[in-house]
Amino acid sequence: MDLDPKIPEAPIESMWDTHKEHMRLVGPRNRPNYKVIVVGTGLAGASAASSMAAMGYQVDAFCFQDSPRRAHSIAAQGGINASKDYRNDGDSTYRLFYDTQKGGDYRSREANVWRLAQLSTDIIDQAVAQGVPFAREYGGMLANRSFGGVLVERTFYCRGETGQQLLLGACSALANQIHAGGVTLHARKELLDVVVIDDRARGIVTRDLVTGAIESHAADAVVLATGGYSNVYYLSTNAKGCNVTATWRAHKRGAGFANPCYNQIHPTCIPVAGEHQAKLTLMSESLRNDGRIWVPRKPADQRNPADIPEADRYYYLEERYPRFGNLVPRDVASRNAKEVCDEKLGVGPSGLGVYLDFRDAIQDKGKTVIGGRYENLFTMYEKITGDNPWQSPMRIFPAPHYTMGGLWVDYNLMSNLSGLFAIGEANFSDHGANRLGASSMMQCLADGYFIIPLTIGDYLSRYPYGDVDTSHPAFADAEREVKGRMDHLMSIQGSETVESLHRELGRVMWDKCGIARNADGLQEALKKIPEIRDRFWNDLRITGSGQKLNQTLEHAGRLADFLEFSELMCRDALARDESCGCHFRDEHQTEEGEALRDDDNFSHVSVWEHQGTDKEPIMHKEPLSFEALPLAQRNYKT
Amino acid sequence: MNFTLKVWRQDDAKDGGHLEKYQIEDIEPTCSFLEMMDILNEQLTEQNHEPVAFDSDCREGICGMCSMVINGQPHGPNDGTTTCQLYMRHFNDGDQITIEPWRSVAFPVVRDLVVDRSAFDRITQAGGYINVHSGPKPDPNSVPIEPDIAEEALDAACCIGCGACVAACPNGAAMLYTSAKVAHLGLLPQGQPERFERVQNMVHQMEDEGFGSCRNYAECEAACPKEISIKFIGKMNRDYLRSTLLLPVDRRGRMDSQ
Structure with missing residues (x-):
């Protein structure tokens, strides 16, 4: 497996500019001859598809929802980082790079992180030009808020709907290009395979979710912008439809899967209410700016939170991390919440919850200021739980939220499979072992607006256009495989439902490969997953037909892939015998219970190569170097 | 239960x-x-x-x-x-x-309960955007925007495109959806150059899709999960009227695409 990251030879500050200057180009007259497939229409997919189409490429965009605007980027709440330094608090490209690298616990590729920090400011300019109504100060200038893991104010926001507004911005550019004819939109079509011909990705096979038709689409390059795999846990903050299918199918066709064990458990979500629960809802991390997190000092304290006096309240983050307080990075906040609940200090009916209290903030800053910042989040919380955060503290608990792992890509965002690109959450590149708040949208849009439109040209210019179409036998073979799998799923006619099996897989993953992992638990999971998978393939029940809209069949196809992928996740977690960022191995912690890295043995990206079903995958390593920012123990205490 | x-x-x-x-x-x-x-x-x-x-x-x-x-x-x-x-x-x-x-x-x-809402997408495709390509842009603080204007634009822009407004309207009108997008972009300085052309194109597409006309029942506002105000329909009607007076009848001099 060729894992050359293709990092340009130049000082890190000028690396991207130098790279751009030396890239091969496709001339404007030639661009319409090249066709690019973009799968997924979230922030990364919509920005990439619209940017490439605006340059002149022919783009085919795919989404499984009924409209591009439904992609789950829409649910991002808090904000987007950019090192504009509008607050005059000493922000810079270096600082954003430093924070991201440190936040990721030194497990990301420096070159990519620097470029991300550098492009962050352009994203804000682009979004504003599209009409994204960011919050403004009285004088009309853009407003900022602070976010976890950072000591400057660099987060731009639109109330608690930043993701929605940025996605609508990107989707409006996409709509513009659909209207102009540059983009052909394929809605309600799901990717079920990637077609590789002569070691180049040349197209995809999709299922029309309304008619069940299996169709082939050929192109000169394929871009996957298909998001992350948090739904492997069944309960997560992801949308119901989010899945690993596209990246997993690409992996099975030869693309390396990097760091699958890095997944972020977000600290501020609404606790599970019961067995019926279908998903978890995130409350923006921005709440931690003004909310104070605490639990009662006494175990099983049944008093109403308002009646618990100051002395009996344990503000554990403020006590343990005086410098960052409630604004420690997400992994640290989540792990601490789990710890206090393990010590039986948790609140709520299940004991799996901690308080997020706005009492003091409302007293100090007033209802108007707090309302201006969080009103919609308070309303959302009340809608779901029936409790009013103006009167009693919110209850929160961590939930799977974001996956830092993904397809391995080089500096050009191309996987080891020629012509297969991965952008946004679908790739692994920028967040290391933990992502800081307000940086996922930054990465999606940097990839989509500014990086892929250039690097795709560098790739395409090396090949003649349109030399393959869907009549190539590789498409017929892939279609046959996909049809076979669909028919097989429909033919099992057993007794267990997709929901129940998915829930079962989720519980195993949460228990054994969740906030904290250890070798014994992971070994146990590796035994249990194949058992569930066997039952899935032998005793699954799907009713109805595969030739019509059949949502159970859609879910079954996605679960089938999760049931294979989850094993790789555990294998990776087992192989990474250190703690770093969100990957917390019980065996490796400091005396204070913080993640203890082993830089001598694990300063690498783990890239897995598929060997065939029933064969153990092979792990390759991309070594990481730390030149711009030397390795240091992550410390949010002093 | x-x-x-x-x-x-x-x-x-x-x-x-x-x-x-x-x-x-x-x-x-x-x-x-x-x-x-x-x-x-x-x-x-x-x-x-x-x-x-x-x-x-x-x-x-x-x-x-x-x-x-x-x-x-x-x-x-x-x-x-x-x-x-x-x-x-x-x-x-x-x-x-x-x-x-x-x-x-x-x-x-x-x-069953699944409907095809692609008509909404086609209304947006007809003009619900600001024509800008990706690439370097001026610093956003070079054009100050009053916070009240930005907030009002956001009040309109928070539409989730669900279609409840259409489902609630006795006439099956899509005025609230269309006007929310028209108002969002029409309120902001960035949206001015295409303001009147946008409202024309989007309204015409809306009519072509078979949506009914507005009779001020205001059922749409009552059903809207984001509580978008029908004042935006008024704004759209004003912009539409102005656009019919402002836009040149002879378009030969215009560049239609760049």
């Missing part, structure tokens, strides 16, 4: 469709409406029947995919709420609940 559900079942676009009765028992009050539907579907699968097809994705009220008419009201009885944010604690034990898809000529039923 126990409920009697009357659910619209329709095999595909050509099928006539009918209401089917189901009993559902032991539902927790903390259960969301869609989780109750998930439980129903589990039951149906276990009994070897086909589950009810319905659209949903984010399940937190922002993607705009869920779309059920519950007891005659789009998204059910609560104000400012999408179907996925509705909880069974808002119903009484023993209630009969009727569940239907959005009803509109412009939103044909795909199956």
Whole structure:
């Protein structure tokens, strides 16, 4: 497996500019001859598809929802980082790079992180030009808020709907290009395979979710912008439809899967209410700016939170991390919440919850200021739980939220499979072992607006256009495989439902490969997953037909892939015998219970190569170097 | 809690469709409406029947995919709420609940409770954007925007494109949806160059899609899960009128694409 990251030879500050200057180009007259497939229409997919189409490429965009605007980027709440330094608090490209690298616990590729920090400011300019109504100060200038893991104010926001507004911005550019004819939109079509011909990705096979038709689409390059795999846990903050299918199918066709064990458990979500629960809802991390997190000092304290006096309240983050307080990075906040609940200090009916209290903030800053910042989040919380955060503290608990792992890509965002690109959450590149708040949208849009439109040209210019179409036998073979799998799923006619099996897989993953992992638990999971998978393939029940809209069949196809992928996740977690960022191995912690890295043995990206079903995958390593920012123990205490 | 559900079942676009009765028992009050539907579907699968097809994705009220008419009201009885944010604690034990898809000529039923809302996308494609390519742009602080204007634009821009406005309107009008986008961009300085052309193009597309006209019933505002105000319809009408006076009849001098 060729894992050359293709990092340009130049000082890190000028690396991207130098790279751009030396890239091969496709001339404007030639661009319409090249066709690019973009799968997924979230922030990364919509920005990439619209940017490439605006340059002149022919783009085919795919989404499984009924409209591009439904992609789950829409649910991002808090904000987007950019090192504009509008607050005059000493922000810079270096600082954003430093924070991201440190936040990721030194497990990301420096070159990519620097470029991300550098492009962050352009994203804000682009979004504003599209009409994204960011919050403004009285004088009309853009407003900022602070976010976890950072000591400057660099987060731009639109109330608690930043993701929605940025996605609508990107989707409006996409709509513009659909209207102009540059983009052909394929809605309600799901990717079920990637077609590789002569070691180049040349197209995809999709299922029309309304008619069940299996169709082939050929192109000169394929871009996957298909998001992350948090739904492997069944309960997560992801949308119901989010899945690993596209990246997993690409992996099975030869693309390396990097760091699958890095997944972020977000600290501020609404606790599970019961067995019926279908998903978890995130409350923006921005709440931690003004909310104070605490639990009662006494175990099983049944008093109403308002009646618990100051002395009996344990503000554990403020006590343990005086410098960052409630604004420690997400992994640290989540792990601490789990710890206090393990010590039986948790609140709520299940004991799996901690308080997020706005009492003091409302007293100090007033209802108007707090309302201006969080009103919609308070309303959302009340809608779901029936409790009013103006009167009693919110209850929160961590939930799977974001996956830092993904397809391995080089500096050009191309996987080891020629012509297969991965952008946004679908790739692994920028967040290391933990992502800081307000940086996922930054990465999606940097990839989509500014990086892929250039690097795709560098790739395409090396090949003649349109030399393959869907009549190539590789498409017929892939279609046959996909049809076979669909028919097989429909033919099992057993007794267990997709929901129940998915829930079962989720519980195993949460228990054994969740906030904290250890070798014994992971070994146990590796035994249990194949058992569930066997039952899935032998005793699954799907009713109805595969030739019509059949949502159970859609879910079954996605679960089938999760049931294979989850094993790789555990294998990776087992192989990474250190703690770093969100990957917390019980065996490796400091005396204070913080993640203890082993830089001598694990300063690498783990890239897995598929060997065939029933064969153990092979792990390759991309070594990481730390030149711009030397390795240091992550410390949010002093 | 126990409920009697009357659910619209329709095999595909050509099928006539009918209401089917189901009993559902032991539902927790903390259960969301869609989780109750998930439980129903589990039951149906276990009994070897086909589950009810319905659209949903984010399940937190922002993607705009869920779309059920519950007891005659789009998204059910609560104000400012999408179907996925509705909880069974808002119903009484023993209630009969009727569940239907959005009803509109412009939103044909795909199956059961799933409808085709691509007409909305085509309205947006006709002009719901600012024509800018990706690339370097001026610093946004070079054009100050009053916070009140930015907030008002956001009040309109927070539309989730669910289509409840159309489902609620006796005329099946899409004025609230269209006007929200027209107002969002029309309020901001960035949206000025294309302001009048935009409103023309979007309104014409809206009419071509078969949506009805506005008669100020204001049902759309009442049903809107994001509580978007019908004042934006007034704004759109004013812009539309101005545009008919402002836009040149002879367009030969214009560049249509760049």
